[in-house]
Amino acid sequence: MKRKVLLIYTGGTIGMEKDYATGSLHPFNFDNIFRKIPEMNLLECEVSVHSFAHPVDSSDMGPDDWKQIAIMVRDHYESYDGFLILHGTDTMSYTASALSFMLRGLRKPVILTGSQLPIGDLRTDAKENLLTSLYYASLYEKDEAVIQEVAVYFEYKLLRGNRTLKYSAEFFDAYRSPNYPLLGQSGVHLNIGRELLYRPGKDESFCCDLHLSDDVVFWRIFPGMKAEQFLHLPTTKVLILQVFGSGTIFNDPETEGALLRLRKKGIEIVVISQCVSGAISFGKYVNSNIFIKAGAISGHDITAESALTKAMHLIGNPRYRASFAELFATDLCGEISVEK
C-alpha cells in the first residue's frame, strides 16, 4: 500500500531558484516540484503538496505560522500517513519545538526539513533532504508509523525536533541536538535508533493545542550587566534567563534583590544555560544559590528554542491543572532529560 504524505511548503531557501542571469534568488512555484525533482515520482509514497499562500523567509515566522501548520496537520491528520514541512532553516528549530508541544499524542511522523542552498542550485542539498525526509515521513512497519513525533531531518541526520538548534549558517551539516542522540542517520542504509524514538502514552489520543502565550521574555545575561537592568523588564509572566555554564550568575545583593522582586510580582523565572551542551545544576556553585532562594525553575538541559516555546505553550494554558513550575520541570514530549 502506498503511504500518503502531505508536504507543506512554508518558504525558505529550499523553495528558491537562482536566476543565473542576475544571480539573485527568487521563489519558484512549488506545485512544480515534481518537475524539479522527478525522482519524487519514484518514491513509494503518494505526495500531495500544499503551499503557504505567501511563502516566507523563516525569520518572518512566529506563533501564527506555527498555529497555521498545526491546524493543517490537525485537519488532515486522518487522511495522511505522514507530514513533511519544508521550512527556512533560520527558525526551523523554534517551529519544530513549538509543534512538538502543540501536536500531542502523535501516532504519525511530522518531519521538518529545508536546505542551505536552493533547490535550483547546482550543488543543492535540497534534493537529498527532501527525498530522505519523505522516506522517513512515510515509514511504517506492521501498520504502525516508525516515527511518532516531530523531527528534523537535515544532511543525513534525523533529530528530535525539540532538541535541535541551528548550529551553522555555512555548512550543510547545519543542525545539532547536543543533549539527545540522533534518532537516525542515513548513509548507504537509512538507520533508525528505535530505542531513542518518542512514544506517546498508550491511552493518549492525538490532540492539537493552539494555546501560545506572548507573555514570555527571553534574556541572556553578560559579564558586567547591571542588576538595575532587571527593573526595565517589560511586563511579562515568564522570564527565561540564559545564564552562564551550569547555572551561575553574579553573586551580589543587587541581583538577588532584583530577582526576588520579580518573583514577588509573580513572574516565573526559568533558568537555562548559555552552553549548548550539558544541564543546569542549581547548588553546584555558590553563584547559583540566588536561583534557589528566588524559587527559580531549572530548565535542566532544554534548548533555548524549546524553553521559549514550552513557556509560551504552558503559561495560562487552561488545559493543565498543575503549576507552571511543576509542568516546566516535567518532560512533556522528550524535550528534557528528566524522568517522566
Ligand code: ASP
Ligand atoms: N533565511 C532563510 C530562512 O530561514 C534561510 C534558509 O532557508 O536556509 O528562511
